[in-house]
Amino acid sequence: MDESELEQIRKARLEQLKAQGGGGGGGGGARSGNGSGQEERQRQQAEEARQQILNQILHPEAADRLGRIRLVKEQRATDVENRLITLAQTGQLRQKVTEEQLKELLTAVADNEQHEKIVVSRRKGWDDDDDDLLDL
Template sequence: MSDADLEEIRRARLQQLRQQQGGGGGGGEGSDQDAQRQREAEQRQNILSQIITPEAADRLGRIRLVKESRATDIENRLIMLAKTGQIRQKVTEEQLKELLGAVAEQQEKQEEKIVVNRRKGGGWDDDDLDDLLAEV
């Protein structure tokens, strides 16, 4: 999908949203925020449906059931890649698996690891206990 196609879809969707907003009036601020979130979610889904295959979308849905934050992260990356023109065709399930692997590796590197160093030779042993008991 080319950048021109994506831009055309964005413009059409924006016009549709403007028409929908023009008809209603006077809602509260909370409903405006809800409507804005709803529009953003719809836009995300529209973009994702254009850049990933149905099989990849199904896998992403299963990932969302297990860990929503990971699915959202992957979606954000895919959308960013699409907006920058780095995706030339629909992302397949195999490509999605590769992306998941890359994200998992990156997260492993970022995780803080705790290392426990045990001293050797400086601790107690059975002979020390015998010596202590003999003194008593």
């Protein structure tokens, strides 16, 4: 990535932060109808800035794969996008992310997910009504 691309990413992130910060502390609680439209516009601007950053850091093949993943598991795609944007903003990405690099990142995200495990413990010796049927 060259300096102009990094500067564009920084500007997009700054706009995203402004959009997020401007909606919460504005103090316009009396105008709920107008505030709703403004919040939607800010949300849309933040999403556009996010997409612009992703377009700059992803090869087209990687972007396509991420789009297909979003169709199946939206949360996983969002997690990967957040991680990619963070890497870009901290300067850890030196070039566009390829599809192979995206696969590695997806594997890392999948490995980090914690799966819930349900443990059923049954009491031994508990008076069970089924035992009464066996005594007949």
